[in-house]
Amino acid sequence: MENNPIIRRLRPADFEPLSAQASAPMLVRPSRSYWQDAWGRLKSNKRALVSLYLIIGLLLFTFVGPLVWRVDPALQDIDQISIAPGADRSAIVVDPFVAWDGVSIDEGYQGDSGLSLTGNPTTQSVKLRWNAMPSASGYRVYRNNYPTQNLAALGLPLLQINNTRQMFYEDRLDLRPQTYYYSIAALNESGQLTGEYESVEADVVRVITVNEVRARNLSDNPDALQQGDQVRLSFHPLGTDYLGRDMLSRLMAGARVSLFIGLLAPLFFVAAGVLYGATSGFVGGRVDALMMRFADFVVALPFLLFMILFQVVFGIGPGESGIVPMLIALIILSWPATARLVRGQILQIREEAYVSAARLLGASQNYLILRHMIPNTLGVILVTLTFAVPAAIFTEAFLSFIGMGVAPPTASWGSMCNEGLKTMLTHPHELIFPAAMISITVLAFNLLGDGLRDALDAKMRSTE
Amino acid sequence: MKQTDPTDFVQAPGDNLTRAAGKQLAVYAVAAIAILAAVMFLLNALAGMTSSAAGMSRMAVDVENNTITTYLRTEPPQMNSMLATDAVSGMVLAHVMEGLLRYGPDDELVGGVAERWQLDGNTMTFWLRDDARWSNGEAVTAHDFEFAWKHLLEPTVGSQYAFILYPILNAEKANNGEVPIDDVGVEAVDERTLVVTLETPIAYFDRMIAFVTYLPANEAFYQQTNGRYGADADEMLYNGPFMMTSWVHGASMQLEKNPHYWDAERIRLDAINFAHMTSDASTLLNLFKDDQIVMADLGSEMLEEAMLQGWTLSQFMEGTVFYTDFNHRPERLTANLNLRKAMALVHDAGELVNRVIKLPGYLPGKSLFPVWLPGAEDNFREEYPAPTYQRDVAQAKVYLQRALDELGLDRLPPLVLLTGDTPVSRIQAEYYQEVFKRSLDIDLVIDAQIFRQRLEKMTAGDFDLVAAGWGPDYNDPLTFGDLYASWNLNNRGRYNNPALDAQVRIAQSSLDMAERMQAFGEIQRIIHEDVVMLPDYERGIVYVSHPQVRGIRRHVIGAETDFTNAWIEAGE
C-alpha cells in the first residue's frame, strides 16, 4: 500500500478539520425549479420558437386580420366567380342587359356567311346567328374552350333546337373573359348529327353595368360613367370562391371557427381523458374496470347520430351554426381514446421505483398523480394533443361534407376544403389556400409539441 | 462532473447500437411487407363472397363478348315493380321487364306485351301478344297483369305508388280498404285479353300504363318466393329484353340477353355489366377515363377537361323542374301576396343558372311546366308561352312596403328557407340569401336538412320557403298540373285556390286535348299571377359516352338511361 502514490502523499495534517472560512468558491448554479428549467429549454429550442411565432401569426391573422382587411366574407362578387389571385379585373361599362330577339343587329356585326356573331361578345351575352343549312331539320349549338377540330369533339352542347325556325341563340352561361369557339351543327329528323357544322371564334370581353358599379362601390363617380369607360372590379388578393366571395376574408372567418373547434375541443377532451385515464390507471381494481367499460361504451356510440341529437337538444334552430353543440359533442365522444392511452402509461409508471418511494414518504394520491405520474406521461399526451387538433378540424370538415357542419354563409377551413375539392382541377387555388392554412396550423402545433416534449421531459432535464 | 446527455448513446457516429438497430429495422421492414402481402391474400380469399368484379370483364367495351360495362348510382332498393319508387330500380326494371306499353326509341308509345289496344268510353281493352314469354318459358298472360295490379292495391302491401292506379275503377277505394279488392275494374277476360274499366274516361291513360308500377307479375312464381320476390336475381321472373343473372348487393349486377323475349332480334347487346355502384362524380369520371365504364355524367368542373380531351359530349333534359315553394298556410308571412310579388320581382332565374349554378344543360326556370311537355299539337310551352317577371328592384320595394303595411310590421323577421344538402341546393340557397338581403333587406335563414328531415318539415309546414323539385311520372302535363290542387298531398305549401282546382278537374276529366291544354295554360297563368312559387331551373345533364357504343338513349319518362337499343360499333 505504501507504493500507491496517492496514499504516500497523505499526511496527518490532511485529517484536521477545516476552520470556518469567510468565503468559499461557489460552484453551484442558481437553483431552478422544473418549470423554470422547462421554460429555459423551450426558449432555446429553435423549432419550438418557430412554431410559437407561427401560432402567434395565426392568432394575429384570425383576430387582427379582419380589422385590417375589411371585406365581408359573405359578399358575393358575381362577376368574379372563382378567379385566381392576380387575375385581370378590368371591365368595360355597358348598358343593362336586354334579352335579344334574334333579329336586331348592333354595330360591330362580324360578318361571315354561315355562323356569325352579332355585336361584340361580352360576359353579358354572346349573340349568334346563322343561315339555314340544307340538311337540317334542327340545330344544336356547341361551345368549346379549345379550337374545334372535328365532328366528334364539338365541345359543350348548349341548346338543341328541334325546328328550322330559330336560327339565333344568345349564350349567357358562365361567360368568362376568354376565347370561345362556337359551332352550329345540323340535325336530321330524329335529332342526330348530319355531319354538317360551322364554327366561329369569339373573344369575350368582361363588361359591367352602371347599376352594378354603383351597387358595389367600384367608382368614385358612377354617374359620370359613359358606355365604353373602363372600370376595375374589386381586388381579391387570394382570389374568390365558387360564389365570388373573397378568399382572404373567408380564410380569416374560417380561422375563427376552425381554430375555435380545433384548439378548444382537443384541449378539453385531452384534459378530460388524461384525468380520467390517470385516475383509472392509478386506482386500479374494480373502479378501473368500471371506468374503462364506461369509456368503451362511449367510444361505440354512433357519432353522427349523437351529433344530430345534440344539435336538437341544444335547440339549434335552422340556419344557425351549431358550433357549441359540435364542440360539446366532439369533447364528449372523443375523450376515451386519450383516457386509454394515459391509463396504459400510468399502469407502467405505477410500478416504477420512485412512485413507491414517494408513497413511502407519505405522498397523497393527488400529489402522486399530479406531480409524478402525469408529467411523466407528458410525451404521449403531447403527441395526442398535437394530433387531436387536425383531427378536430377534419371532423368538422367531414360533418360539412355530409351536411351537418357549419351553416352557410359561415365559413370554416374544413368546409372550404370540401368546396375546393370539387374544382380542384380547374381552380386549384380554392383548395390550396384552406388546405395550406390547415397544414400550417398542424405544423405549428407539431413543432410546438416537439419542443414542449423536449422541454418538459423530466429525464432530459439539463444540469450544469 | 458533467453528466452526459443520455441520447449521446445513440448519437455517436458508428455506434454499435445504431448500426445494429438499423439492421434490425431493415429486416423488420422486409418482414412487415411480407406480412402485409400475406394478409392481403388471406383476406381476399376470405372476403371473396362480396367480390364485385370477379369474373366480369374489366373493360368498358368487350367486343368479343358483345358486352358493355357501366355503373349504377346506388344499390336498387327495391326490384319488386309493385313497390319500386326510385329511379335506379326503375331503370333496371325497364331493361328486364316489359309492360303492356313501352316507349320506343323516339319516346313514342309503342306496344310492349300488348299488340293492340282500344279505348271505348271508359273501358280500355288490351290484346296481348301470343309470343310474350317469361324467362322460365311460360307465356305472359292477362292474368299476370290483373294479379299484379290488384295485389299492389291491397292496403297491407303498402305500395307508395299505388296512387298511379287510381284512374281505374274502385282502385282508390280498394286501396283505402273501403271495398274488396276484387271490385277493382281490371279483368283478364281470357289469357290474351285484358279489360280495364276506368272511373271516368281519361285521355292520357295510355301514357300512364307505361309506368313501372303497371308491370306484370307471374302469380305462381310470386307465391312461391314467399315474400322474397325481387330480393335477388333468382327471385324474379323476367319478360323484358334482358334477364338479371347476378346481383351482388351493394357491389354489382349483371344482365344478359333474354332469349325468351319476343322481340329478341331487336336487342343487339349480349350482356350489360353494372360493375360499380357509386354516385361520386369524380370516381365515375376516373373510371371512364380508365376505360372501365361506357358513360359518365359530368359536373361543371369536369367540362374543361372533357373539352381538352376532345370527348364527345351529349346533353339531355332530365325532366325535373326545380322551384322555390312558398308556405301558403294562413298563419305564415309568405301567405301575403304582396310579399311574394316583391320577392318574385327580385328573383332572376337567369342569373341563378347562368352565373351561379353554371351547370350546362340547366335551363332558367319560367314555369311549373317544363319545356319538353307535349301540347295539343306539338309542344306545350310553345303553344302556351310562360309569363315571367322581369327583375325590377324599385317596384319590388313598393310591393314589400305594401306587404309590411298589411302585416302591420316595420321590418320582416327572418324567413326560413328550407333546402336540401346537395351542393347545388346549397349554392342556390346562399345566393338567395344574398340577393334578398341586398335588394330587399330580408333575412333568409338557411335550414339545410337531409332528406328525411326535410320531408318531415315540409309535411308539417315548418318552413317559409322551400327549395323543391318535381319529376314527371308520365308524359302528360297533368303530372305537373295537379301539383297545387288543394287535395294533393304533395302540395306541401298547402296552396288552396278553387279556381286552380276547377282547372285541374277539367284537365283530368276532359277528353278533348285542346281543352285540356287550355286548362293547363290557365293553371300556368294562375301560378304566375298568384306567385304560387318561384321557378328556378329545369335540370339537364351533360354526359360523355364511349365512342364505340351507339344507341344509348336517355329518357325523361321511363328508364333514365336506356341500353336496350344500344350496340357496339366495332373496329374504330
Next chain:
Amino acid sequence: MFWYTIKRLLQGVLTVWFIATATFIGMHNVPGDPLSGERATNATIRANLEARYGLDRPVTEQYFIYMGNMLRGDFGISYTQQNREVNDIIREHFPVSATLGILAVLFAALGGILFGALTALFRNRLPDYIIMFLVIFGISVPSFVLAALSQLSLVNMNSALGFSLLPVAGWGTVSHMLLPALVLGLGTMAYMTRLMRSSMLEVMSSDYIRTAKAKGLSPTRIFSRHQLRNAVLPVITVLGPAIAAITTGGFVVELVFAIPGLGRYFVQAVQQLDYTVIMGTTVFYGAFLVFMVILVDLVYGWIDPRVRLQ
C-alpha cells in the same frame, strides 16, 4: 388469465347492451320520419306500413320487442331496402370494411413502428426530417382530399403507362385493396409514427437501457428485446380503438373507391333514418369494438409483464 377473459367478455355484453339502449333512445328522439317518401302517401297505406314495422306501438314496447329479437340474432328488415334483412346487409358488407380496416391498421401499425423507430434513432438527422415531413403531410391532408388526389394520380399513371397498374375503383381482387387501404391508413400511420417516436426516445434515455448496455448485452438484443418492446406499448394501446375507428370510419374511402362496405351503408342509414340498419350496425360495431379492446388488453398484458391484470 382465463377467468379474467371471461369476466371481460361478460362486461362486454353489458356494455353492448348499454350501447344498444342509448342508440335506441337517441334514434327515436331525432326528428324525422323513417317512412316518408317524396310522394306523399294516404293514411291507409301509411297505417299499414307502420303496422308492418311495428311503429304503431308505444316506444317502450318497441324497445322490448327489439331487444328480444336482438337476443335471437334478428335485427329486422331495412326500411329503405325492404327486401334485405339487416343481418344480410351486415354479413355481406362488414367483411369488406373489415378487410379494408385491418389492412389499413396493419399498414399503419407496421409502418408507424418502423418509421417511428427510425426517426428516434436518427434523431435530428436527415431520415428524421424526411419522415417527419411525410408525417405532417399525412396528418394535415383530409382523407377525402387524399382519396380524390390518389385516385386522380392513379388514372394519370395508368394512361401514361398504357396499362392498368392498379384498378381505379371497385373491389374484388388483391390489387383493389392496395390503394384504398393505403389512403385509409395514412393518417393513423402518421399518428403511430409520432407515438412510437416519442415513446422510443423516452425508452432510449431510460435507466434500464443504460443498465443493459452496461451489462454487456449485444446491441441487437438491447434494441429488439428492450427498446422496441417497451416503446411499442402505446402503439398497441391505440391499436384496438384504431381498428374500430378505421373500420367504422372508412365511409369516404368507400365512397370514392366504390367499395361495397358497411361504412357507406351506415352513413346513408343515418341520413335516411333507417332505424333497423342504424340499430343493427351500431350494436354490431359496438360489439366488435368491445371485442377488439379486450383483445388489445390481453395482448398488452402479455407484452408488458409489469402490468398486473386484475
